[in-house]
Amino acid sequence: MNIQAYIESGKLELFLLGELSDREREEVLALAKQHPEIQKELDEIEEAMLAFDQASAPIPSAGLKEKIMADLEKDFAPGKELKPTVAPEETGKVVKISPWKPFAVAASIVAVIASGLAIYFASKFYETEEQFLALVQEQEVLADNLNQVKLQYEETDSRLDRLVAGDFKRVEMKGEAFEMQKDAKVDVFWDQGQQEVFIAVNKLNSLGGEYDYQLWAIGPDGPVGIGLVNPGERFTLQQMQAVAEAGAFAITIEPKGGSQSPTLEKLVVLGEVA
Amino acid sequence: MQEEQLIQGLRARDKKTVDYLYEKYSRALLGVIFRIISDQDIAEEVFHDAFIKITRKIDSYEESKGRLYTWMANICRNSAIDKLRSKEISQSSKTNGIDDFVYGLESQSGTEEHVEGIGVKELMNELNEDQKFVIEYIYFKGYTHSEISEEFEIPLGTVKSRVRAALLVLKKNIDRI
Numbered sequence: 001m002n003i004q005a006y007i008e009s010g011k012l013e014l015f016l017l018g019e020l021s022d023r024e025r026e027e028v029l030a031l032a033k034q035h036p037e038i039q040k041e042l043d044e045i046e047e048a049m050l051a052f053d054q055a056s057a058p059i060p061s062a063g064l065k066e067k068i069m070a071d072l073e074k075d076f077a078p079g080k081e082l083k084p085t086v087a088p089e090e091t092g093k094v095v096k097i098s099p100w101k102p103f104a105v106a107a108s109i110v111a112v113i114a115s116g117l118a119i120y121f122a123s124k125f126y127e128t129e130e131q132f133l134a135l136v137q138e139q140e141v142l143a144d145n146l147n148q149v150k151l152q153y154e155e156t157d158s159r160l161d162r163l164v165a166g167d168f169k170r171v172e173m174k175g176e177a178f179e180m181q182k183d184a185k186v187d188v189f190w191d192q193g194q195q196e197v198f199i200a201v202n203k204l205n206s207l208g209g210e211y212d213y214q215l216w217a218i219g220p221d222g223p224v225g226i227g228l229v230n231p232g233e234r235f236t237l238q239q240m241q242a243v244a245e246a247g248a249f250a251i252t253i254e255p256k257g258g259s260q261s262p263t264l265e266k267l268v269v270l271g272e273v274a
Numbered sequence: 275m276q277e278e279q280l281i282q283g284l285r286a287r288d289k290k291t292v293d294y295l296y297e298k299y300s301r302a303l304l305g306v307i308f309r310i311i312s313d314q315d316i317a318e319e320v321f322h323d324a325f326i327k328i329t330r331k332i333d334s335y336e337e338s339k340g341r342l343y344t345w346m347a348n349i350c351r352n353s354a355i356d357k358l359r360s361k362e363i364s365q366s367s368k369t370n371g372i373d374d375f376v377y378g379l380e381s382q383s384g385t386e387e388h389v390e391g392i393g394v395k396e397l398m399n400e401l402n403e404d405q406k407f408v409i410e411y412i413y414f415k416g417y418t419h420s421e422i423s424e425e426f427e428i429p430l431g432t433v434k435s436r437v438r439a440a441l442l443v444l445k446k447n448i449d450r451i
Binding site: 008009010011012013014015016017018019025029042043044045046047048049050051052053054055056057058060061064065067068069071072075076077 | 286287288289292293296299300301302303304305306308309314315317318321322325326329330338339340341343344347348351352394397412418419420431433434435436437438441444445
């Protein structure tokens with residue numbers, strides 16, 4: 001294209017006067033980029049316009065600048081010289097914002113105390129519950145023991161009742177005559193009328209797991225096993241099976257559970273009915 | 275200050291840059307307005323608003339669409355034309371043409387700035403009648419070139435070439451102003 005002709009068309013002047021359509025403006029800008037001559041011409045005309053504008057201006061009234069600058073004051077970004085006046089504002093802001101901080105601190109402290117108390121009381125609760133359970137167990141054990149004792153007492157009481165009320169003979173059985181246990185001593189209490197037999201162990205060695213002491217009533221029909229004797233229950237009455245007639249009582253060591261007939265070699269004690 | 279720096283400073287709302295902008299361009303921009311509105315008080319009022327508009331609208335200025343001064347001058351020119359066409363301004367406040375304008379200037383001059391150089395009056399004398407006519411209507415009365423073409427039945431191309439010729443004369447005499 002003819003650049004000179006384009007420059008002379010007057011379009012550039014109208015461009016600077018802002019009188020071109022958007023499409024024409026784009027065209028001028030594009031061409032100015034492509035052709036330095038056009039850009040140069042634009043710059044020169046602009047300079048001329050600026051100089052002309054300047055020359056045609058009146059003397060501005062006094063205070064015009066001050067008024068404009070004052071009206072723009074709030075638009076300006078805070079500069080360096082403004083900082084000292086800004087600083088106190090900032091501290092003012094801090095004071096304004098700060099109330100949430102003590103609240104937050106107070107809330108945190110309350111939370112910490114509450115948590116601490118919760119943990120303390122929870123541990124106390126569990127501790128107390130444990131103690132309570134232990135006491136309940138202990139109480140149960142004691143109740144059990146009491147029941148046992150009560151039972152034993154009732155048993156003993158009933159035996160004593162029978163012993164006192166009945167017509168019991170005391171038959172002393174001793175081990176002096178035999179090799180097994182020289183110092184063994186067991187008493188038999190026998191109510192012949194009621195056919196009741198009790199024994200009370202005074203001294204009898206304990207046995208291994210495979211053996212039992214067996215009590216024999218020796219009558220007209222020979223020895224009859226009337227029960228196993230517990231050597232550990234000393235000085236308590238152990239009820240045996242009923243016997244109507246007996247001339248003597250004896251204890252032998254028999255295999256676990258007792259035997260049909262006594263093992264005479266292992267005779268421990270013997271006592272004759274007086 | 276480079277134009278680039280100037281624009282950056284304006285966008286950063288830097289007070290010193292605005293001060294610089296005012297010092298460098300206020301006279302010319304006020305000139306743009308004063309050519310259209312001869313009442314100095316009203317012209318300064320328009321300039322006040324236009325200058326504030328310039329600093330506030332700087333973000334919408336695109337460097338690729340032309341130089342900063344052109345953008346600013348057009349804002350001032352359009353503000354002045356808007357004011358001129360509004361009913362606020364009385365008929366008597368309008369300039370009647372170059373002679374009134376030049377007379378107005380001379381009546382208040384006497385200051386060294388206007389004594390120096392050939393001045394606007396002499397500059398206008400450099401133009402022929404046709405050139406003076408388009409300059410008067412475009413620069414002093416706020417007409418667009420198409421308005422001149424329509425109103426005075428001058429072909430659009432002729433208006434354009436006369437504006438061009440007038441500005442060439444101004445350009446030529448720029449150093450003498």
